Amino acid sequence: MNLPAEFITKYQKLLGDTAPAFFAAFDEPVEKGFRVNPMKPVTPAMKAKMTMPISYSPIGYYGKVNGNALEHLAGAVYSQEPSAMTVGEVAKPALNERVLDLCAAPGGKTTHLLSYLQQTGLLVTNEINPKRVTALGDNVERYGARNTVITNETPAHLSKALPGFFDRILVDAPCSGEGMFRKDPDAMQYWTPAYPAECATRQREILMETVKMLRPGGHLIYSTCTFAPEEDEQIIAWLLQTYPEFELEPIEKVAGMVDAKPEWADGNPELAKAARLFPHLMRGEGHFIAKLVYRGSVEPKEPRLVRDELKPEQRQLWERYAKQANLTDLPAWALQAHGDQLYGVPAMMPVTRHLKIFRAGIQLGTFKKNRFEPSYALALASADLALPSLAIDHQQWEHYVHGETFQLATTGKSGFTVLTCAGLPVGFGKVVGRTVKNFFPKGLRFLATDENTQL
Numbered sequence: 001m002n003l004p005a006e007f008i009t010k011y012q013k014l015l016g017d018t019a020p021a022f023f024a025a026f027d028e029p030v031e032k033g034f035r036v037n038p039m040k041p042v043t044p045a046m047k048a049k050m051t052m053p054i055s056y057s058p059i060g061y062y063g064k065v066n067g068n069a070l071e072h073l074a075g076a077v078y079s080q081e082p083s084a085m086t087v088g089e090v091a092k093p094a095l096n097e098r099v100l101d102l103c104a105a106p107g108g109k110t111t112h113l114l115s116y117l118q119q120t121g122l123l124v125t126n127e128i129n130p131k132r133v134t135a136l137g138d139n140v141e142r143y144g145a146r147n148t149v150i151t152n153e154t155p156a157h158l159s160k161a162l163p164g165f166f167d168r169i170l171v172d173a174p175c176s177g178e179g180m181f182r183k184d185p186d187a188m189q190y191w192t193p194a195y196p197a198e199c200a201t202r203q204r205e206i207l208m209e210t211v212k213m214l215r216p217g218g219h220l221i222y223s224t225c226t227f228a229p230e231e232d233e234q235i236i237a238w239l240l241q242t243y244p245e246f247e248l249e250p251i252e253k254v255a256g257m258v259d260a261k262p263e264w265a266d267g268n269p270e271l272a273k274a275a276r277l278f279p280h281l282m283r284g285e286g287h288f289i290a291k292l293v294y295r296g297s298v299e300p301k302e303p304r305l306v307r308d309e310l311k312p313e314q315r316q317l318w319e320r321y322a323k324q325a326n327l328t329d330l331p332a333w334a335l336q337a338h339g340d341q342l343y344g345v346p347a348m349m350p351v352t353r354h355l356k357i358f359r360a361g362i363q364l365g366t367f368k369k370n371r372f373e374p375s376y377a378l379a380l381a382s383a384d385l386a387l388p389s390l391a392i393d394h395q396q397w398e399h400y401v402h403g404e405t406f407q408l409a410t411t412g413k414s415g416f417t418v419l420t421c422a423g424l425p426v427g428f429g430k431v432v433g434r435t436v437k438n439f440f441p442k443g444l445r446f447l448a449t450d451e452n453t454q455l
């Protein structure tokens with residue numbers, strides 16, 4: 001690979017004897033990986049792929065998955081390069097926490113955090129870029145999350161709205177992306193010797209806002225996919241100098257991870273508690289991760305939480321559907337209607353004004369004249385709910401994602417039914433006699449074949 005000349009000079013100086021091995025790694029094949037969603041069933045095709053476990057993630061495997069496969073479209077697997085998986089493992093939220101993923105699109109780390117929250121607590125997942133937030137929305141929906149609010153905000157607006165609110169914040173910072181050069185050589189186009197320092201300025205600005213959103217005792221996880229000390233050790237050194245309330249917590253170094261390098265910043269030996277992942281030392285593209293605990297003492301005021309906002313007739317329609325669908329023991333939602341759309345907003349979400357919310361919670365469905373039509377998102381989030389369901393085979397699933405109706409061998413129970421394939425909820429169908437009407441979203445339909453949907 002043709003690495004920029006100044007990049008080579010810089011890392012020759014920094015890495016000394018090990019620089020040749022580091023440069024040689026850029027000519028090795030890209031490492032692929034995938035995570036399994038612990039909130040969904042494992043299909044036989046997944047089982048057959050889960051042969052090379054990643055030692056530091058109980059849900060991570062080496063290998064490639066196909067974006068058109070049933071398992072991917074139904075949110076049972078998520079493609080992620082292996083070194084990026086260390087971030088979710090280090091961040092690992094406990095059940096019921098309030099978590100913020102501040103720089104989240106397309107959602108690799110968000111879906112990893114969701115795997116540990118297990119539908120409890122609250123994940124606010126934010127993406128500043130309005131184009132990228134859509135992909136984040138799609139990935140959260142596929143993953144089947146019922147506890148997530150997606151915002152499209154600047155860190156400054158969020159910190160104003162949610163001061164001292166979070167138990168855990170992940171800042172997977174926008175960076176110079178040196179760890180992406182192998183996967184995406186175009187990333188090198190943006191690189192100049194001055195680029196890491198420019199990114200560092202933005203990273204400090206993001207962190208200044210992040211600090212305002214942590215509660216005392218909360219954790220901050222900072223990560224980048226670059227090797228540049230300006231954006232890694234030097235950012236953490238600056239954070240510790242500027243905010244003495246932060247303490248680094250040690251990250252266990254496994255599978256080739258190494259201590260971060262104090263000598264690449266201000267020499268503070270504490271910095272060695274953070275971790276570096278180099279492509280010549282481990283199977284992955286490269287990352288930097290630091291975990292800090294915030295020892296601030298000012299307890300924030302508890303915010304007012306969201307409440308139901310439904311017209312009586314809407315409540316009636318929803319309750320009628322919920323009863324039919326066995327949704328009696330409802331998840332912790334505030335039910336809110338926006339126009340004819342009903343959302344289940346995580347009950348732990350505070351009331352916020354002036355925030356650009358891309359999606360608050362899960363879209364449950366649409367109010368039609370005198371009835372309620374459940375949504376695709378609800379089907380994908382129903383793996384552990386007792387909604388009426390109907391098993392279809394792979395062939396029927398191929399017809400389903402193409403938008404076709406199909407026939408049952410015998411008359412089925414009428415009404416909206418979650419269709420499952422290999423145990424995975426894939427969307428709604430409406431059974432009328434022997435016909436299953438297709439409710440797979442029009443925008444997602446495609447011509448599926450046995451070949452193009454192989455996991």
Ligand SMILES: C[S@@+](CC[C@H](N)C(=O)[O-])C[C@H]1O[C@@H](n2cnc3c(N)ncnc32)[C@H](O)[C@@H]1O
Nearest residue numbers: 103104105106107108109128129172173174206
């Ligand atoms: C490294 S990427 C995030 C990858 C993501 N966490 C994942 O695992 O899929 C960094 C993200 O930060 C966003 N970003 C850029 N400038 C930002 C800013 N000033 N504040 C917050 N986020 C920003 C970018 O749009 C980008 O999506």
